[in-house]
Amino acid sequence: MSTIPRQGKKALEPLRPEKATVVDVIRETHNIKSLRVVFDDEELMTSFTFQPGQVGQLGVMGAGESTFAIASPPSQREYIQFSVMKTGVVTTAIHELAVGDRVTVRAPMGNHFPVDRWQGKNVLVIGGGIGMAPLRSLFLHMMDHREEYGHLQLIYGARTPSDICYRDDCRDWKQCGDVDFITTIDTGNQDWEGRVGLVPAVLEEEEPSPENNIAVTCGPPVMIKFVLESLGKMGFRDEQIYTTLERRMKCGIGLCGRCNVGPRYVCTDGPVFSLKELGELPDEM
Amino acid sequence: MKFIASDRIDGLLERLGERGPVWAPREPEGAAGTVLFAPWRPGDAVELDRFTTLSAKKLVLPASEKLLSFSYSLTPEGEALDITGADQGRGDTVLFGARVCDARAFTVLDALLALPPGESYQDPGYRSRRRNLLVITLACTAGDAACFCSSWKEGTASTQGSDLMLYPAGEGYLARSVSPRGEELLALDIWEDSDLEPPELAVTDRVPFEALEAKLVGSLFSDLDFWRELTAKCVSCGYCTYTCPTCYCFDMYDEMSSSRDGERCRSWDACMFYLYTLETSGHNPRPTIAHRYRNRIGHKFSYYPANQGPVLCTGCGRCIRGCPVGLDIRDVLRAAGER
Numbered sequence: 203m204s205t206i207p208r209q210g211k212k213a214l215e216p217l218r219p220e221k222a223t224v225v226d227v228i229r230e231t232h233n234i235k236s237l238r239v240v241f242d243d244e245e246l247m248t249s250f251t252f253q254p255g256q257v258g259q260l261g262v263m264g265a266g267e268s269t270f271a272i273a274s275p276p277s278q279r280e281y282i283q284f285s286v287m288k289t290g291v292v293t294t295a296i297h298e299l300a301v302g303d304r305v306t307v308r309a310p311m312g313n314h315f316p317v318d319r320w321q322g323k324n325v326l327v328i329g330g331g332i333g334m335a336p337l338r339s340l341f342l343h344m345m346d347h348r349e350e351y352g353h354l355q356l357i358y359g360a361r362t363p364s365d366i367c368y369r370d371d372c373r374d375w376k377q378c379g380d381v382d383f384i385t386t387i388d389t390g391n392q393d394w395e396g397r398v399g400l401v402p403a404v405l406e407e408e409e410p411s412p413e414n415n416i417a418v419t420c421g422p423p424v425m426i427k428f429v430l431e432s433l434g435k436m437g438f439r440d441e442q443i444y445t446t447l448e449r450r451m452k453c454g455i456g457l458c459g460r461c462n463v464g465p466r467y468v469c470t471d472g473p474v475f476s477l478k479e480l481g482e483l484p485d486e487m
Numbered sequence: 488m489k490f491i492a493s494d495r496i497d498g499l500l501e502r503l504g505e506r507g508p509v510w511a512p513r514e515p516e517g518a519a520g521t522v523l524f525a526p527w528r529p530g531d532a533v534e535l536d537r538f539t540t541l542s543a544k545k546l547v548l549p550a551s552e553k554l555l556s557f558s559y560s561l562t563p564e565g566e567a568l569d570i571t572g573a574d575q576g577r578g579d580t581v582l583f584g585a586r587v588c589d590a591r592a593f594t595v596l597d598a599l600l601a602l603p604p605g606e607s608y609q610d611p612g613y614r615s616r617r618r619n620l621l622v623i624t625l626a627c628t629a630g631d632a633a634c635f636c637s638s639w640k641e642g643t644a645s646t647q648g649s650d651l652m653l654y655p656a657g658e659g660y661l662a663r664s665v666s667p668r669g670e671e672l673l674a675l676d677i678w679e680d681s682d683l684e685p686p687e688l689a690v691t692d693r694v695p696f697e698a699l700e701a702k703l704v705g706s707l708f709s710d711l712d713f714w715r716e717l718t719a720k721c722v723s724c725g726y727c728t729y730t731c732p733t734c735y736c737f738d739m740y741d742e743m744s745s746s747r748d749g750e751r752c753r754s755w756d757a758c759m760f761y762l763y764t765l766e767t768s769g770h771n772p773r774p775t776i777a778h779r780y781r782n783r784i785g786h787k788f789s790y791y792p793a794n795q796g797p798v799l800c801t802g803c804g805r806c807i808r809g810c811p812v813g814l815d816i817r818d819v820l821r822a823a824g825e826r
């Protein structure tokens with residue numbers, strides 16, 4: 203299932219990261235920053251490929267490394283973007299980085315959204331909070347290959363207007379007219395022009411048809427829980443629904459033991475699972 | 488068969504020492520009563536009658552290990568970062584006096600950590616140590632109350648993971664090579680010829696676990712009360728995982744030796760610890776001891792066999808002998824079988 207190379211240098215020394223340099227830091231919200239990094243090895247940068255949904259281990263030597271979704275699309279060959287919410291030791295060290303600082307990356311890792319299998323289908327993307335990171339990669343990828351998909355809809359929820367990430371992308375998506383983009387916030391203020399209401403409620407108002415549709419959702423666990431309920435009510439079947447799992451991770455390659463859900467390892471078998479696949483796993487969320 | 492008298496074992500160990508460091512069961516100084524695999528030097532007494540408290544896994548998976556070193560420096564172009572891998576080059580290490588369950592544990596770990604390139608990730612540290620390990624195994628003519636290796640098909644007769652087998656006989660040991668490297672050892676001029684018969688090997692406790700692979704991801708998984716009852720006395724100390732020859736989970740962390748230099752290391756970790764799976768949000772998918780013990784048994788008797796083939800246990804009994812509250816994995820397996 204996993205697409206991580208098991209041959210070559212990376213397979214032989216899988217815990218050894220590549221050196222990279224920060225080329226841009228974007229403050230998204232009060233606790234989320236996006237970092238754009240470039241491998242020091244130019245050849246590696248040129249040959250680097252991945253699929254939307256794959257993750258990487260971004261690290262600061264001395265603080266450690268952590269798992270983050272790759273937030274840039276595969277077509278972006280200039281840099282690799284991660285969006286990092288500040289929560290603990292490593293993420294704090296990452297938040298202290300400036301342009302020119304040295305980081306480490308092990309990527310790509312894990313499986314990806316099965317975008318090839320979604321060709322010709324409508325895709326409904328539902329994101330909340332930092333869960334937008336892998337969805338940004340996915341959505342930009344689908345827009346790069348716009349003709350391969352049917353109707354594209356993105357519902358993006360945040361707590362307040364200042365919690366919204368990717369403002370430039372949001373503006374583009376709103377303006378391009380080619381996709382149906384809805385932002386919603388939990389509590390509004392006068393200046394807010396988007397929708398107000400929790401993501402599941404907005405989803406139910408929209409009532410997308412499950413016909414030839416794929417739904418992808420990432421975000422806070424409570425949001426996912428209610429989004430899945432709503433999707434079920436609207437007639438989406440489990441094999442039409444995809445989400446990503448999060449687990450505490452260390453090695454990212456199925457060896458350190460901690461990220462399993464029953465017999466499956468989120469780091470190598472995931473992080474992307476269809477609801478059908480999740481249903482076949484023991485309930486250990 | 489080849490034979491060596493007990494009083495010539497020291498001579499054998501000295502010859503083995505020519506190939507590299509020798510580890511043998513010993514009663515280390517200051518730890519009277521405890522037998523451990525420890526480096527052997529000429530003159531050290533070897534303890535071949537009692538079982539070791541801890542397994543020999545540290546020879547392939549050290550309790551702590553350096554993975555990388557790194558150093559930051561300032562250059563005219565700005566900050567530079569150097570990363571160097573740990574040196575994996577090393578010669579042979581000899582493990583003398585392993586038991587069948589210890590030797591077999593290596594082959595169980597190989598199924599995950601030393602698959603050929605292309606089939607899995609490589610654990611370079613494990614692989615090089617494993618490749619260079621010579622295992623001389625002492626077959627058991629008696630088990631103790633905690634042993635249950637006879638639950639596996641070959642039981643005490645297994646030669647998996649060994650290079651040379653020793654069988655107690657007369658006033659010494661009969662030797663049989665079970666690998667090309669074992670054959671090399673038999674070519675040493677230290678052996679005598681003998682027509683002694685190999686001994687009757689021990690038969691230990693038998694615990695049926697074949698049926699558990701499916702149950703542990705099915706009915707038994709959802710039965711959290713079952714796990715609660717059985718683990719009521721467990722204190723989540725993690726001893727069972729550290730002493731186990733097949734528990735391999737590890738933690739990774741960085742250690743600075745100055746403001747610019749440091750090392751990335753890994754250490755044994757234990758799935759019985761609350762922090763092991765604690766997520767940054769505060770959510771923990773295995774919040775109670777029952778959840779964690781369920782994972783420990785599930786991993787050993789279902790997930791690992793399903794993914795890697797072998798059961799992740801060799802019946803060595805160490806977790807039974809050492810558990811501070813007397814939790815016996817066999818009771819759990821039997822209760823699970825009956826459920």
Ligand SMILES: Cc1cc2nc3c(=O)[nH]c(=O)nc-3n(C[C@H](O)[C@H](O)[C@H](O)COP(=O)(O)OP(=O)(O)OC[C@H]3O[C@@H](n4cnc5c(N)ncnc54)[C@H](O)[C@@H]3O)c2cc1C
Pocket residue numbers: 257268269270271272285286287288289290291292293294332335336447448449450451473762765766767768769
């Ligand atoms: C597949 C996947 C994709 C992800 N994608 C993203 C993403 O795109 N963006 C993003 O921001 N995040 C993402 N995450 C989450 C991210 O990996 C974590 O937020 C990050 O690892 C936190 O690291 P940290 O070092 O800052 O936290 P840590 O400092 O390691 O702490 C983690 C938590 O562990 C506990 N802890 C650790 N050590 C101790 C101790 N000694 N004592 C007590 N408690 C302790 C604490 O509760 C702490 O909150 C993803 C995770 C996964 C699995």
Ligand code: SF4
Pocket residue numbers: 720721722723724725726727728759809810811812813814
């Ligand atoms: S040794 Fe015993 S008490 Fe300690 S974690 Fe293992 S089963 Fe629990």
Ligand code: SF4
Pocket residue numbers: 727730731732733734799800801802803804805806807816
């Ligand atoms: S689980 Fe217990 S009996 Fe089985 S190999 Fe580990 S320590 Fe030995």
Ligand code: FES
Pocket residue numbers: 450451452453454455456457458459460461462467468469470
């Ligand atoms: S992160 Fe180490 S096994 Fe998945």
